[in-house]
Amino acid sequence: MTAKIKKADKFSNFNPYYIQNHGAVYLGDSLELIKFIDDNSINLILTSPPFALARQKEYGNASADKYIEWFLPFASEFKRILAENGSFVLDLGGAYLPGNPVRSIYQYELLVRLCKEVGFFLAQEFYHYNPARLPTPAEWVTIRRIRVKDSVNVVWWLSKTPHPKADNRQVLKPYSQSMKRLLKNGYQAKIRPSGHDISDKFQKDNQGAIPPNLLEIANTESNSAYLRRCKAAGIKPHPARFPQAFAEFFIKFLTDKGDVVLDPFAGSNTTGFAAEVLQRQWLAFELNEDYVRGSLYRFNQVKDEV
Template sequence: MKSQPSKLLYQTALGQAYLGDTLEFLPSIADESIDLILTSPPFALKRKKEYGNEDEDKYVDWFMGFASQLHRILKPEGSFVLDLGGAYMPGFPVRSIYMFELLVRLVKEAGFYLAQEFYHYNPARLPAPAEWVNVRRIRVKDSVNVVWWLSKSKNPKADNRKVLKPYSDSMKKLLKDGYKAKLRPSGHDISDKFSRNNGGAIPPNLLELANTDSNSSYQKQCREAGLKVHPARFPAGFAEFFIKFLTDEGDLVFDPFAGSNTTGKVAEDLSRKWMASELSEEYLKGSLFRFDNPILSTQSPIKTTSLKGSPYVSPQF
C-alpha cells in the first residue's frame, strides 16, 4: 500500500512535527540546511515490536535507503547521531553485527565520517533476552546501545565545554591542594595545566542514562487521552547531551524517526529550532503533550476536540 504524503501535524514557536513516511518527506528538505540529525530509529530485532522495527537481516539495506538524503540535508559542519540497540541471532546466544555493518556502509557508501563512537548505558534496563539471561543463565543482561557520532566533514562543529560534568571529590581535593607536574608510570607527561580549574570534567564516551520516566506528564496525559505511550523512548538526557555538545542556540535539529518527539522537546527547551518526522499518527499525537500550547496545522487530521483535556489552540498560520 502506498504511504500518504507527509503533512504538518503541529508546530511550536521553534519547531514543526510532520506525520508521514520520512523517506518521502526527506526530498522536501533543503540541501545543507540541518545542523544536527539526532535519532534512535526502530532497532533491528527478530521479534516484532509495535513501533515497527525491521528484521535484522533486512535492516541495513532498509536504513541505507535514507542515508544519501540524510547526508545531503546536513550542513558541512553538521553531525548525525545514531542510537542503535543490539540484537541476538535467532535461536542462538550470539550477537548480530548489523550495527557495525551499517556503520561501514554509512562511511564507505554514504560518505559520512565516524567522528566518535559512544555507548549509551541504561542501568535500569530489565534483564534480557530472557532465554539466555534469566532461564539458561549463560549471558549477562544487555544494557548498552552503540551510538555512532557521524559527520559530513572531518571537522564537525563540537564543543565539550558545553557538556562538562561536575568534578569528583578527589579532583576537587587535587585542585585545592595543587598537583606537582611529573611523568606518570604510564608514560604520560602530566603538566601543571592538569591542576587548572576548567569548571568541570570532560565527559567520557560512555553515557549513563536511566530511562525511568514512567510517571511523566507525557505518559499520564497519553493515558488520559486513550493514546498508546511510545514503548521505546530515549531519555531526555541523551538528546540534551548531544544537542548541547554539537549545536548552538538557533541551530536546526532534525529527528527523522521522532516517535514521541523527545528530540523536539529538548531542542525547544534549549532554544534550538527543530523538525520531526514520524510515521505513526498515534505516537505523534501523543507527542503533543510534551509541549505547551502547540498549534495544530490546518492539514492535521486531528480535531481539537478529539483528545480529552486538549491543550491545543487554533492554528495561527
Template sequence: MINELLPLFNNTEGVNTFYDTEKGTAVLGDSFEVMSKMQDNSVNLILTSPPFALTRKKEYGNKSADEYVDWFMNFAREFYRILAPDGSLVIDLGGAYLPGYPTRSVYQFELLVRMVKELNFFLAQEFYHYNPSRLPAPAEWVTVRRIRVKDSVNVVWWLSKTEFPKASNRNVLKEYSDSMKSLLKNGYKAKLRPSGHDISDNFSKNNEGAIPANLLELANTESNSSYMQRCKAAGIKPHPARFPKGFSDFFIKFLTDENDIVFEPFGGSNTTGSSAEELNRHWLSVELNQDYLEGSIFRFPELIVDEAEPNNTQLDLNI
C-alpha cells in the same frame, strides 16, 4: 509550519503539519518522503533512535537484521544530502541476537561500514549508551539458561560529512568529582606518573568541569514523568521505545548552537523536539504513527489545555 523552517523545503506539497511550537514543527508522515522535499545542506544535526533490528517484531515497525541495513541505507543517503557541511548525524542503535541462538547480529557494524565506505560519512566518534535499568533479555539466554549476561548498552554512531564537524565539549562538561575539587583547592605537584604520562601544572587548571567520556550512563526510567501521566489520563498509549531526554540534551548541546536546526526522522514521542525547544534550537520531527504524535504533544506544556486533553487547535494543519 513555523516560518523559520520553511526555507528547509524545496516545496511543501503533501507535508502535513501536525502541531507547531515556538521553535519547531511535528509532521505526520513518512520521513523518507518528507526528506525528498528538503533542501541540500539544510540541517545542522540529525539525531535519532530509529527502530532497531530485532528478532521479534515490535509494534513500532522494526525490520529484521537481515533486511535492516538495506532499509536504513535508503534513509542514510538522504541524511547525507540534507546535512549541513559541518553538521552531524547521531544514531542510537540497540543490538540483536541471531534467531534461535545465543550469538549476536553484527548489523550495527555492517551499517556503519557501509555508510562510511559507500556514502563517504566519517566516523567522528563512537559512543555507548548504557541503561542500568534495562531488564534482562532475551530471557532464554539470560534468565533461563543463564549463559549470557544482561545487554544494557546501545552503540551510538556519531557521523559527519567532514573530519571537523561543529562540536564543543565545553558545552557538556560534567561536575568535577570530589577528589578533583580537592585537587583544585589544595594544588597539585606536577610529576611523571607510573604509566609514563607527564602531568603538568595545567592539570590543576579549573576548566569549570570535567570532560565527559563517550559512555553515557542514562537510565530510562520515565514511568512517572508528566508525559506518561498525561498520556494515561488522556487514554493515549505512549511510545514503547523512548530514549531518555538526557541523551538528546547531551548531543544537541555538544553539536549545535542556539537557533541551529535539529531534525528527528523517527519522531516517536518527540524527546528530541522537546530537548531542542528547551535549548533554543529549531526542530523538525517526523512520525508515521498518529497515535505517537498525539501523545508527544504532552512534551510541550504550552500546547496542553488541561491535564487530560491536548490542545488540538494545531492539529490537521496543512502547510
C-alpha cells in the same frame, strides 16, 4: 525556520501536524518528507530508528538481514541535507540472532556501509549505558545463565567532513571530589606510573570534567508529565522512548542556539522537546499518528516535569 519543508501539493498531509515556538512535527513517511528539505540545511540529525530486533515490535522494525538495505536510502538523504559542519547521531540497540545466544553484527555492518558507500566519517563512537535495563533475553540471561545483561546501545556520531561543529565545554560534568581537592590543594607535576607526564596545567580549573564517550543515562521514566497526560487522554505512549538527557547531551555538544535539529524517526518526539527547551529550531517526522498525537503532550506547559 531555516529548514522549512517546501510545499508539496501531492502530499495531502504535508502541513505540520502541530507547531511549537521553535519547531514542527510532520506526519508521514520520512523518506518522502525529507526530499523536500533543502541541501545542507540541517545542523544535527539525531535519531533512534526502529532497531533490527529478533522480534517484531508494534512500532515497526526491519529484521537484521534486511535492515541495512532498508536504512541506506534514508542515509543518502541525511547526507544531502546535512550542513557541511553538521552531525548525524544514530542510536542503535543490539540483537541476538534468532534462537541462538550469539549477537547480530548489523550495527557494525551498517556503520561500514555508511562510511564506505554513503561517505560519512565516523567522528566518534559512543555507548549509551542504561543501568536500569531489564535482563533480556530471558532465555540466555535469566534461565540458562549463559549471558549477562545487555545494557548498552551503540551510538554512531557521523559527519560529512572530518571537522564537524562540536564543543565539549557545553557538556562538562561536575568535578569529582578528588579533583576538587586537587584544585584546592594543588598538584606536584610528575610522571605517572603509566608514563604520562602530568604537568602543572593539570590543576587548571576548567569549570568541569570532560565527559567520556560512555553515557550513563538511566531510562526509568514511569510517571512523567508525558505519560500522565497520555494516560488521561486515553492515548497509548510510545513503547521505546530514549531519555531526554540523551538528546540534550548531543544537542548541547553539537549545535548552537538557532541551529536546526531533525529527528526523522521521532516516535514520542523526545528530540524535538529537548530542542525546544534548548532553543534550537527543529523538525520531527513520524509515520504513526498515535505516536504524533501523544507526543504533543510533551509540550503542554514546557516547564513542567518531563
